[in-house]
């Protein structure tokens with residue numbers, strides 16, 4: 001078993017495998033005695049802002065022309081997007097790309113972030129978990145804190161735009177400002193609301209009902225509401241570091257750095273070290289499959305160093321892997337988009353054996369790279385994997401092992417699944433598709449409100 005470390009530590013000594021007999025007297029050198037850090041050990045410079053033309057090569061001229069056409073009547077109409085954080089997390093990542101692109105279409109779009117103290121963000125983290133179905137007792141004090149920060153944000157922000165889009169529950173009560181403006185208001189819910197804590201949902205629901213529309217990421221994530229609901233799948237950006245095309249030399253370089261042998265089949269799962277991603281189940285499935293077919297397993301994850309539970313899960317995974325040299329466990333820092341891209345592209349088969357899942361963007365990423373993908377039938381994964389058409393859905397360790405073995409021994413079917421998966425993502429889960437949905441929604445809601453003729 002190999003473990004890549006983000007820090008300047010020799011992996012073998014850290015893992016207790018073969019520490020040198022006598023301690024070196026000179027300052028410790030980097031792993032394998034390099035003088036310079038490996039590329040993935042330091043954050044890269046931020047990527048430049050995307051422009052619509054950059055997508056033309058990926059989705060074609062017609063799709064970009066369609067976006068420009070849809071935006072024509074919206075020119076000069078103003079949009080405000082509000083969420084709870086400017087960095088970190090999928091929503092911020094998506095807004096970072098979406099907002100400049102809509103602006104480029106001459107639809108002035110402003111992105112605002114709510115502020116709050118630690119007490120507010122601790123509370124909204126607890127709300128987040130409770131909305132996913134966790135046990136929670138909503139106290140009067142919690143409601144007061146939530147509304148107090150909402151009041152502060154309402155005072156601080158102005159709502160002079162034509163269209164206001166509020167993302168997720170943290171800023172949802174800002175709808176109380178709607179009485180003072182003519183805008184159309186939409187609530188974009190990125191989380192799975194299918195089984196919320198009833199008391200908390202009872203508190204939030206009256207706010208949501210005041211919006212003109214609610215948008216969910218999957219039909220299985222929605223609630224019964226008296227307002228129109230729209231389905232917007234999450235999306236990936238095909239020209240980002242995580243998903244852009246890579247030349248073979250880059251893929252090879254990353255594999256060399258991580259000790260991945262490209263001459264043998266590679267099975268990969270990319271995921272945080274979290275029990276709900278079932279990395280131990282992946283190790284078990286891999287070991288079962290490998291009895292019949294030669295392969296290596298790459299488990300690439302992150303976040304273990306700053307998440308106490310992640311550290312425990314990583315330890316469990318290492319224990320399950322034992323000293324198996326064909327299991328490569330990579331605990332990567334958060335900026336390793338390019339490395340993840342390369343590992344996904346180097347893979348023969350990609351696995352996502354989650355026990356619970358949101359939409360499962362790692363699956364989208366793998367399908368985009370035309371990888372035969374085996375994933376658990378949970379959360380938004382069945383929206384992406386149509387069994388035996390765009391990938392394989394599984395329900396157990398044994399099922400996962402069977403499909404690994406099957407796909408590794410049926411390369412023609414595997415290739416066809418990957419090809420179909422790529423087309424499915426191109427049609428439904430790309431940034432440009434997402435933009436098209438936003439532009440259509442703005443047109444519908446602004447027309448309803450009489451802001452557009």
Ligand code: UDP
Pocket residue numbers: 090242270271272300301302303332334336337340358359360361362363365
């Ligand atoms: N990811 C990453 N580094 C890691 C593990 C995951 O950059 O070590 C990325 C992964 O490529 C994907 C996202 O984090 O873009 C995970 O999204 P997903 O919806 O699959 O799961 P979540 O972690 O949000 O539950």
